[in-house]
Amino acid sequence: xxxxxxxxxxxAVLLAGPIGCGKKELDELKSKTTNLEKDLVDTKTKLAxxxxxxxxxxxxxxxxxxxxxxxxxxxxxxxxENKKLQQDVKKR
Numbered sequence: 829x830x831x832x833x834x835x836x837x838x839x840a841v842l843l844a845g846p847i848g849c850g851k852k853e854l855d856e857l858k859s860k861t862t863n864l865e866k867d868l869v870d871t872k873t874k875l876a877x878x879x880x881x882x883x884x885x886x887x888x889x890x891x892x893x894x895x896x897x898x899x900x901x902x903x904x905x906x907x908x909e910n911k912k913l914q915q916d917v918k919k920r
């Protein structure tokens with residue numbers, strides 16, 4: 829049964845081959861393929877640019893977070909110092 833099915837598929841391919849596509853259709857397919865390849869290259873270029881931008885933004889975000897952490901630590905230190913000074917003033 830499998831062999832019979834394969835013969836049918838082979839016969840269909842052989843018959844459809846010469847009938848399938850004419851020169852005009854092949855040229856259209858080649859043109860579409862070329863356009864799709866160009867689109868793919870453009871898309872890959874845009875993706876590479878976006879990836880570079882993401883890396884830059886990530887670096888900037890990490891720098892900003894480090895700055896926020898430093899400022900937060902400074903704020904905590906100043907609040908503690910302020911509280912201590914207020915207590916000293918109350919004692920006097």
